[in-house]
Amino acid sequence: MACGLVAISVLGLHSLAVTSLQGGLLVRQNDTAIELAAQKIEGIKRDGYDAASIGVTTEPDLGGQERSPARFARTTTISAGPLTGTKQVQVTVTWQNRRTRTMLLTTVIAPTG
Numbered sequence: 594m595a596c597g598l599v600a601i602s603v604l605g606l607h608s609l610a611v612t613s614l615q616g617g618l619l620v621r622q623n624d625t626a627i628e629l630a631a632q633k634i635e636g637i638k639r640d641g642y643d644a645a646s647i648g649v650t651t652e653p654d655l656g657g658q659e660r661s662p663a664r665f666a667r668t669t670t671i672s673a674g675p676l677t678g679t680k681q682v683q684v685t686v687t688w689q690n691r692r693t694r695t696m697l698l699t700t701v702i703a704p705t706g
Contacts, residue, residue: 619690622663626686626696629655629667633684634700637671642704645680647671663688679703 637645648671655665670683683699 619694622688622690622694623696625663626665626688626694627698629665629686630684630696630698633667633669634682634698637669637682638700638702642680642702645671645682645702647673647680663690674701674703676701676703 650669652667655667665686665688668685668687670681670685672681672683673679674681679701680703681699681701683697686696688694
């Protein structure tokens with residue numbers, strides 16, 4: 594009886610450890626996706642309003658990143674903004690982790706001056 598309880602306890606701890614590792618991987622992948630989206634938005638802001646052409650660009654395979662083995666794709670959509678003279682920038686990063694995961698960041702830019 595005692596051996597059975599020990600075996601159940603060990604199996605339970607193993608299951609908990611696997612779940613914890615998988616959760617840690619997803620957190621790292623979320624962090625990586627946020628970094629990839631933020632880098633793109635910062636680059637567009639740095640290049641300026643006039644250089645931000647309305648349209649959609651896709652980077653289908655950003656490869657594995659340092660902190661995560663997942664392969665990421667990034668789609669950038671630039672459209673007319675909610676106010677006259679502005680543009681909306683939306684960056685979507687997707688990757689696979691048991692299912693398709695998505696991270697979306699959006700900002701609005703305006704001319705400086």
